[in-house]
Ligand code: FES
């Protein structure tokens with residue numbers, strides 16, 4: 001039988017003779033910028049990372065009813081995210097096992113079965129072949145006897161806060177192990193209320209002219225904010241001071257920037273000696289209001305409540321393909337108030353110099369309409385394709401991609417020398433490598449270390 | 458919550474309901490030509506990167522939206538998401554966007570993109586308000602940034618509500634941008650359509 005699974009293991013020797021492992025200098029903490037340019041490296045990433053990692057594909061609220069489905073991508077592979085009769089969610093490779101036609105080209109719909117447009121094989125939402133035209137004449141009972149072999153490729157799935165993740169690798173670590181220490185933070189970020197979050201609608205999708213890693217590795221970079229996003233300080237919206245907030249990374253390559261709410265947005269009137277509940281109500285985390293914060297204690301521990309009251313996670317990157325924002329920014333009104341930003345990004349690497357970004361906006365199911373509406377609009381205006389904050393990021397990534405395309409440019413190393421290590425604030429309960437301050441290179445370095453571990457193992 | 462209730466809860470009117478149902482203003486009608494001239498002027502103002510002048514062509518109550526598009530099978534409903542948008546703007550948020558470009562270090566448009574907008578297939582309809590017209594038109598937008606040889610192309614149907622002031626002055630009161638692409642092929646929308 002043909003074996004379709006990859007046998008790539010160990011370090012790779014690139015076609016010019018360079019071992020992949022030599023593109024990272026662990027002593028000097030540098031990475032060759034060639035990693036953003038090389039087609040061979042890109043192909044390896046698809047095999048070793050995107051086909052074997054937990055990748056976000058949908059939010060449960062996009063497919064509320066049995067038979068609902070959306071079509072998404074994991075790496076280059078098109079997949080169907082389907083709600084089954086039992087309410088479970090399946091992720092199926094959108095490639096007919098007969099001869100490879102996509103079963104679906106629409107991106108969203110409702111169906112009981114998927115009928116391939118080419119020869120008409122029919123699959124159920126579990127991925128099993130249920131029949132074919134002229135089945136008896138053509139195949140006798142082969143479709144039944146070889147059902148396992150003919151079933152659609154199925155991914156493992158898991159979810160948190162309604163976000164559905166999929167992983168093609170049957171041997172991959174369980175989702176909770178994959179999350180590790182970040183689960184505690186992530187639950188505080190998106191699992192705080194009784195009813196939880198839902199999407200505003202389908203994600204935005206757009207093309208960024210850069211290697212996907214320029215986004216992925218940048219997520220804990222608190223250093224770029226004061227320069228690249230300087231316009232927000234100039235407009236008086238917020239100012240990140242590198243000394244405030246907390247920077248976290250984990251050995252899994254997950255990273256976080258926690259913001260000191262009060263310092264960042266100059267929010268006054270919060271009494272630090274008041275009870276946690278009062279402090280949360282006085283400054284509700286993005287997407288909620290004071291009344292909703294009363295539910296938090298049903299779902300979170302005391303330590304998580306303190307996290308939300310003092311240094312809530314603002315930017316979280318999950319290795320390799322997810323980031324979440326929970327943030328306040330200019331709401332675009334004349335008065336210029338602060339509005340909530342709640343966004344999840346996924347990405348689809350399309351080529352070494354191109355990735356597609358997906359941007360979901362999440363709102364609290366039970367929040368009053370005005371809170372949901374303010375969250376929706378503020379998020380659109382600050383993040384995603386037209387977002388005033390992310391506009392500038394897209395420009396930085398395009399810039400690095402172009403300037404390192406040359407023979408000399410790609411010989412430059414990206415530098416992560418600001419090794420400030422671990423500095424755990426007193427009494428802080430979160431796990432991972434924790435540093436009091438938003439900017440240090442250690443978290444980005446943790447990302448790159450993880451990347452090279454995965455790529456060379 | 459399904460799409461319909463979500464639409465109601467955000468209070469956003471669908472860009473599709475009853476647009477262009479009024480009496481057609483024929484291309485030979487002087488009003489048609491004036492509106493055509495307005496759309497060309499507006500496009501040229503943006504092409505010339507005169508953002509301050511562009512703001513002056515917008516009315517105070519403008520709604521400016523670009524819904525996300527999702528590929529669907531024929532006959533299974535609108536491809537446009539009623540709530541999820543690429544842009545969801547009013548006059549204040551558009552002014553804020555322009556202010557950021559003109560008054561701060563906004564790297565995304567400095568140096569500015571060069572953009573050429575071609576507006577065609579203009580159809581004008583009367584509405585219940587005698588001074589307001591619904592206008593559908595096709596936009597071909599071509600964007601280039603610095604010396605990057607790659608061109609970004611964005612095409613869309615625009616559904617505009619144009620309001621007449623006095624004899625020959627118009628303002629844009631509503632714009633709905635219905636993209637052709639489900640995946641937008643430009644790295645950001647730091648430009649207006
Ligand atoms: S390729 Fe699907 S039925 Fe033949």
Ligand SMILES: [Fe+2]
Pocket residue numbers: 224225228229389393
């Ligand atoms: Fe950024």
